[in-house]
Amino acid sequence: MLASGLLLVALLACLTVMVLMSVWQQRKSRGKLPPGPTPLPFIGNYLQLNTEQMYNSLMKVSQDQ
Known part of the structure; x- marks a missing residue:
């Protein structure tokens, strides 16, 4: 039971990091547009x-x- 909760927290943390990295990359590359x-x-x-x-x-x- 505890392991499944930890797995869920780890998956949510990974998903959050991936979304934040994606947003950061989009903002970084946006300066190249006219x-x-x-x-x-x-x-x-x-x-x-x-x-x-x-x-x-x-x-x-x-x-x-």
Whole structure:
């Protein structure tokens, strides 16, 4: 019983470390990208696009800083 509890704690600790390392790597590599508008989670910048004049919307988004 005690061993299964320790195993669960060890697995959760490993998972936490892996998630933190992944987030750290993403933040570290994010500085290499050119500046642009801040995206929303899951939908990105979709709400900033005008679907009727897609070309003009994409040009405007690409020039925003």
